[in-house]
Amino acid sequence: MPEIVVFDYGSGNVRSAQRALETTGATVSITSDFDVALAADGLFVPGVGAFGACASQLRSVRGDQIIERRLSGGRPVMGICVGMQVLFESSTEHETQVPGIYQWPGQVVELRADVLPHMGWNTVSAPKDSQMFAGVAEERFYFVHSYAVTEWELDVTGAFTPPLVTWANYGQDFVAAVENGPLWATQFHPEKSGDAGLSLLENWVEYVKGAK
Amino acid sequence: MSLAVRVIPCLDVDNGRVVKGVNFINLRDAGDPVELALAYGQAGADELVFLDITASSSNRETTYDMVRRTADQLFIPLTVGGGVRAVDDVDRLLRAGADKVGINTAGLANPMLITEAAEKFGNQCIVLSVDVRRADTASGFEATTHGGRQSSGRDALEWIVEAVERGAGEVLLNSMDADGTKNGYDVELIRAARAAVSVPIIASGGAGAPSDFPPAVEAGANAVLAASVFHFGELAISDVKQELRTAGYVVR
Numbered sequence: 001m002p003e004i005v006v007f008d009y010g011s012g013n014v015r016s017a018q019r020a021l022e023t024t025g026a027t028v029s030i031t032s033d034f035d036v037a038l039a040a041d042g043l044f045v046p047g048v049g050a051f052g053a054c055a056s057q058l059r060s061v062r063g064d065q066i067i068e069r070r071l072s073g074g075r076p077v078m079g080i081c082v083g084m085q086v087l088f089e090s091s092t093e094h095e096t097q098v099p100g101i102y103q104w105p106g107q108v109v110e111l112r113a114d115v116l117p118h119m120g121w122n123t124v125s126a127p128k129d130s131q132m133f134a135g136v137a138e139e140r141f142y143f144v145h146s147y148a149v150t151e152w153e154l155d156v157t158g159a160f161t162p163p164l165v166t167w168a169n170y171g172q173d174f175v176a177a178v179e180n181g182p183l184w185a186t187q188f189h190p191e192k193s194g195d196a197g198l199s200l201l202e203n204w205v206e207y208v209k210g211a212k
Numbered sequence: 213m214s215l216a217v218r219v220i221p222c223l224d225v226d227n228g229r230v231v232k233g234v235n236f237i238n239l240r241d242a243g244d245p246v247e248l249a250l251a252y253g254q255a256g257a258d259e260l261v262f263l264d265i266t267a268s269s270s271n272r273e274t275t276y277d278m279v280r281r282t283a284d285q286l287f288i289p290l291t292v293g294g295g296v297r298a299v300d301d302v303d304r305l306l307r308a309g310a311d312k313v314g315i316n317t318a319g320l321a322n323p324m325l326i327t328e329a330a331e332k333f334g335n336q337c338i339v340l341s342v343d344v345r346r347a348d349t350a351s352g353f354e355a356t357t358h359g360g361r362q363s364s365g366r367d368a369l370e371w372i373v374e375a376v377e378r379g380a381g382e383v384l385l386n387s388m389d390a391d392g393t394k395n396g397y398d399v400e401l402i403r404a405a406r407a408a409v410s411v412p413i414i415a416s417g418g419a420g421a422p423s424d425f426p427p428a429v430e431a432g433a434n435a436v437l438a439a440s441v442f443h444f445g446e447l448a449i450s451d452v453k454q455e456l457r458t459a460g461y462v463v464r
């Protein structure tokens with residue numbers, strides 16, 4: 001079975017992510033160790049709190065370098081919630097000057113909605129050929145966030161496979177998930193989305209196995 | 213596509229056992245928290261709340277163990293409140309597997325606790341839990357402490373606004389006037405809180421029948437919480453969701 005590392009670079013509930021991933025049969029450890037995170041079959045990057053703090057903490061343990069090196073070798077990485085947001089270029093949250101780690105262009109902005117955070121179970125619109133949402137495209141997933149990417153800006157041309165972008169709506173449309181080669185991400189919490197979330201994690205672990 | 217109204221069972225826990233009183237008095241034992249939590253997950257609960265009423269702070273390890281055992285098996289959001297006095301308590305509960313932590317009495321005594329916890333862990337995991345009753349204050353509602361037994365001297369609406377400004381990302385609004393009555397939620401209180409803040413509101417206190425739930429959502433609640441009516445099998449989660457669906461609300 002594949003070895004998954006839940007990247008532990010701050011505080012928060014990483015235990016649930018570990019247990020949820022273990023239900024897929026994978027071997028899961030929690031660490032911020034550079035070499036262990038680099039060597040894992042799959043790297044799971046959670047993230048809570050403010051964008052700036054999260055991006056700074058990630059850099060302080062060289063998480064940006066780990067992600068960069070893994071991706072250049074085609075090794076799977078999955079970002080969750082703010083762990084997805086920091087993959088973009090920047091955020092307007094608290095007027096932070098801390099940049100994202102810029103795997104994708106685009107800005108994380110506050111959602112235009114009457115009640116924030118967007119908290120609870122919502123539906124998504126996944127592309128038909130999504131591997132991430134295979135079997136669970138009609139299910140609801142658990143979101144908790146006030147900021148999101150509302151415009152997908154990566155312009156793919158030439159030989160690159162176009163990324164699959166899944167959208168959701170709360171006040172406005174926003175990016176709920178991305179499958180871009182070895183880099184996957186969700187704005188929602190699959191580890192908190194009941195059986196649907198566990199199935200989605202199984203889909204990722206299947207992908208990780210294939211990339212081994 | 214739209215966000216579902218959350219239906220949330222609350223388990224009052226004393227020394228690792230689930231209890232629920234009427235108006236917080238006459239506690240009755242209703243079972244093992246982990247077993248109940250898993251049963252609620254199967255029954256369609258959208259989240260779960262543990263309210264720890266253990267009197268002695270020396271027994272906190274029992275609480276962390278219960279949170280760990282629950283979070284290891286239940287993959288829906290888990291909020292834990294009760295007895296949270298310091299930022300370190302929040303950290304321990306999150307590390308044990310809680311997704312959100314409720315701050316009540318200690319927040320009134322030391323509002324900086326909310327500020328510091330929200331800065332450290334993010335607004336999304338700090339829930340202001342407030343026990344409200346009618347009183348002669350500016351809004352007509354006051355915040356109480358110690359499970360509703362003492363007046364805090366603070367206007368409830370003013371406190372809710374302050375706590376949200378300090379970083380609480382959600383309000384668990386418990387009506388002490390309605391709690392245990394089974395006469396329905398306190399829609400007047402929910403409306404007043406909805407007008408005051410723009411974070412999600414969990415309505416709590418007073419649910420007795422399926423028909424009690426839609427008015428709470430109509431008044432502005434984003435989630436509805438109940439305890440004893442679920443524990444003693446008087447209502448099933450599915451009954452509540454069916455009632456909400458019939459009333460035109462989206463449920464999971």
